[in-house]
Amino acid sequence: MNVDGHDTAVTDKAGLEVLTREECLRLLAQAPIGRIVFTDHALPAVQPVNFTMLGTDIVIRTSPESKLAQATRDTVVAFEVDDYDEEARTGWSVMVVGVGHAVEDPEERSLLETLPLDTWAPGPRSHYIRIMTDIVTGRRIPEHS
Amino acid sequence: MNVDGHDTAVTDKAGLEVLTREECLRLLAQAPIGRIVFTDHALPAVQPVNFTMLGTDIVIRTSPESKLAQATRDTVVAFEVDDYDEEARTGWSVMVVGVGHAVEDPEERSLLETLPLDTWAPGPRSHYIRIMTDIVTGRRIPEHS
Structure with a gap:
């Protein structure tokens, strides 16, 4: 992981570098796997998914019968991507909070079918x-000096 | 990632291999980073943390003033670890749902202080x-043939 030459890194009270929305969206677009957080029978649930972006929206494919499909219709969900270097003990994470939307409009669906999104x-x-990226936040653990 | 020579892999309706509780706990104990899911101002939140295990419990260190510390007192949380191989498009994930507990008893605290848990x-x-590992579930994407 590189620090990408930040000139004016802002840190939070925990000493973590605060990433800008632009940087968060850039990191999001490069991540192969994210984790979607939803509610399953009133309990918190989290599931890794591969995904792609359409503009600033997150796009996921799943089975229509899946728990995930049922639990993310017009509901606020969280979505997380991260990358860590265990040896250097550094890393970053980006969290999105936004409304999940089941795509039912045929035109919108046709558009999404053109995206490079093969599920694993x-x-x-x-x-x-x-998922709309309504709230996007990110943090990076600074390199240890 | 290896399939570890399973003889009798059970798959779920999505075609993913279902991991046993024992295997989930083994994978959990080896993961350097997990993601804790909690509620922050009535919104879902997810944060990566490094952690260790004490028996079958997950142990995390944080600042007493952190959002995480405030949001995980006697509350049900989810915790997730995973590992993916982007090239092979395989991977596994383990999810725990359990009660988070703020350690306040001095004896319990002294015990936890002996654990190898330096935060990054x-x-x-x-x-x-x-975090008690009340519910533990795991899935693995089978190797593509």
């Missing part, structure tokens, strides 16, 4: 979830 | 959170 898990994945 | 983030981290 086996089986049919005909349901699209789109 | 800078600053003092005098608050310990202990």
Whole structure:
């Protein structure tokens, strides 16, 4: 992980570098895997998914019968990506909080079908979830001096 | 990632291999970073943390003033670890759902202070959170044939 030559890094009270929205969206666009946080039978749940971006929206494919599909319709969800270097003990994370939206409009669906989004898990994945990046925050552990 | 020579892999309806509780706990104990899911001002939140295990409990250190410390006192939280191989498009994930507990008993605290748990983030981290692994589930994406 590189610090990418920040000139004016802002740190939070825990000493972590605060990432800008632009940097968060850039890191989000490069991450192969994210973790979606939702509620399953009134309990917190978190599931890794591969995903892609359409503009600043997160796009996920899943099975229409999946828990994830059922639990993310017009509901606020969180989404997280990160990358860590265990040896250097550095890393960054980005969290999105936004409304999940089940894609049902045929035109919107056709557009999403053109995206490079093959799911890693086996089986049919005909349901699209789109998450608006309403709140985007990110932190980086500074390199140890 | 290796498939570790499973003889009798059970798969879920999505085609993912279902991991046993024992295997989940083994993977949990080896993961350097996990992601804790909690509620922050009525919104879902997720934060990566380094951690260790005490028996089957997850132990995290943080600052007593942190959001995480405030949001995990006697509350149900989720905790996730995973590992993915982007090239092979395989990977596994383990999710724990359990009660988070702020460690206040001096004896319990002394015990936790003996654990190998240096936090990666800078600053003092005098608050310990202990999470019971009440519900443990895990899935693995099978190797593509």
